[in-house]
Amino acid sequence: MRSEVRRLRAGASAVAALLLAGLAPAAQGQPIPPPYPPVSRHAGTLTVPLNKSQVVNVDRLIAKALIGNDDIADVLPINERSVYVLGKKVGTTSLTLIDGAGRVLSIMDVAVGPDVDALSGQLRMLVPGEDIKAGVSNDAIVLTGLVNDPGAIDRAVQLARTYAGDKVVNLIGVGSSQQVMLEVRFAEVNRSSGFDIGVSGFTNGNTFSSATGKGASLVPGEPSTVVTTVGGTTVTSTVPSGGILQLSSITGAFGIFRNRFSIGSLSIDAVLNALETKGLSKTLAQPTLLALSGQKASFLAGGEFPVPVVQGAGAGATAGGNGAAITVEFKPFGVGLAFTPTVLGDKTINLLVEPEVSAIDPSASYTVGNISIPGLRTRRASTTLELRDGESFAIAGLISKDFQTTVNQVPLLGSIPILGSLFRSNAFKKGETELLIVVTPHLVSPLTEDQVHLPTDAIADPTGLESTLLGTSGRKRDLPVGPGLGSAKPAEALAKSPSEPARKEPSYAY
Structure with a gap:
């Protein structure tokens, strides 16, 4: 039995040897292809401009091309080794390439975004000489680089918004901070004129006391005493028994006594007052401000006055709301200036200038309880202009005119035509103010x-x-x-x- 098994094994070995010997030539005639090289499963990111295409080439035969989200991109075969990727919508997806054996050739991310190549060309054309780069991050455009002209940043951002709307990230910096020194001259001319004319009457006795004229008051007695207010100045004069009033006794006024009128024991004297005033005042402020390009600087030469403000019911409030908390706020007044410079190319400076001149005006005051709060007379301007370094610009035409007239008279008698002028006093006051502002910017360095x-x-x-x-x-x-x-x-x-x-x-x- 054992000898038969040995013979069968020996025969099987001989048959196997004959088969291998017969197949060897065939194997030599058809060589076995080498195994595939290892495949990089992630081939990076493919950037595709919106509504444009990119071609992907590989060195292997492509059987299938799969796109993760066909709403963002489409993939179409060109030949056995190339595919065509079309960007349809801003976003990210993935592309997978598979060969005939079902093995993955490549996996790559596909980012569809704005066309930064076209944007970069536009930036080189419209913002020449500046180092500005455009890139894509998710669905936004990112601007980077360093510029010398701050105005180039605004132009670059506006151009990028035509490609991506509001999804623009601005990371552009300014190479060197540019400082602007602004010299401002405020010239205010205040011209005023006044004219007072009238008749003042008084008595030389104790039985009658009356007067006309601006601010006149009488003290009866012998000799008579006149207290007259002329042009805001109160003067006291002693009138002799008759004749001419001494001009030195009333400063700034001109008076002539007529004859004394006597009615029994009552004597009435009359004074003709005439006063003409002219005034000219000039206010000049010349502040100098310094600010970085794009930053705001302000200036105020004046003061502040307190204004009480009711803050609602306080601790002492009653059901009727009689109690209230009052705080104090301070309102500024004087000569003020605020300006924002922006340095453009070719030494041109864009200026937003906001000058203001304000003064306390008692005539516009209002009263709260027992507190009188003055008003403000304000002249304000806001303008934008462009100047070269060292050039000046004038802002004029801020003119204010006032006119006041006051009539004091004896009732009934002062209304009589022609003769009524002997029983009344007229005062006229006119004022005119003009403000001129001259602005001169300079580019400076420390x-x-x-x-x-x-x-x-x-x-x-x-x-x-x-x-x-x-x-x-x-x-x-x-x-x-x-x-x-x-x-x-x-x-x-x-x-x-x-x-x-x-x-x-x-x-x-x-």
């Missing part, structure tokens, strides 16, 4: 320590010998060697453009 010379730098403390023997309180010394404040170089001439010849900027020191 100075080094050796460029700043104070007035006290030229004075040295005296020595003990100089102070004791010579009696000097100080001596002059040489300033340190340096450029100083007044040695700033004039601005260089601007480059000549095809439409405008080059010109020389005005020189200035700061």
Whole structure:
């Protein structure tokens, strides 16, 4: 039995050897293909502009191309090794490529977004000379880079919004902060004129007392005394028994006595008052402000006055609401200025200027309880303008006119035609104010320590010998060697453009 098993095994081995020997030539005629190289399952991110396409090429045969979300992108075969990806909607999805054996060739992310290549070309055309880059993050455009002109940032953002709407992230910085010094001159001219004319009457006795005229009051007696207010000034004069009133007794007024009228024991005298006033006042403020480009700076030369404000029912309030908490707020007045500069290209400065001049006006006051709160007379302007470095611009036409007339008369008698002028007094007052504002911007930069010379730098403390023997309180010394404040170089001439010849900027020191 065992010998038969051995013979069968030996025969099977011989048959297997013959089969292998016969298949060897066939194997040599048809070589077995090498195994596939390992596949990178994630091939990165494919960026596809909206409504545009990208072509994906691989070195293997593609049997299937699958897109994760066909609402965002479509994929179409071009040949056995290339596919066509079309962006349909802003968003992200994935693309998977599979070969004929069902193996994954590649997996890549597909990001459909705005066309940043076209945007970059527009930026180079419309914002030349600035380093601005455009990229895509999810569905937003991201702007990065560094610019010298802050105005280029606004232009770049506005251009990017035409591609992505409000989904624009601005990460652009300014290479160097530009500072603007604004010199403002406020010139206010106040012209006023007044004219008072009338007749004042008084008595030389104790039985009758009456008067006409602006602010006149009488004190009967012998000799008579007149208290008259002329042009806001109260003067007291003693009238002699008759004849001419001494002009030196009433400052700023002109008076002539007519003959005394006597009715029994009653004597009546009359004074003709005539006063003409003219005044001219000028207010000048010249503030200087400094601000960074795009930042706001303000100035106020004046003061503040308190205004009581009712804050509702306080602790002492009753059911009828008689108690209230009162706080105090301070309202500013005076000469004020606020401005916001923006430095544009070619040394042009865009200015938002808001000047204001206000003064307390007692005639516009109102009373709350026993408290009189004055009003404000305000003149305010707001304007936007563009100037070159060192140029000036004037804002004028802020004119205010006032006219007042006052008539004082004896009842009934003052209304009589022609003769009534002897029993009344007229006062006229006219005022006119005009405000002129001159604005001059400068581009400035900080100075080094050796460029700043104070007035006290030229004075040295005296020595003990100089102070004791010579009696000097100080001596002059040489300033340190340096450029100083007044040695700033004039601005260089601007480059000549095809439409405008080059010109020389005005020189200035700061």
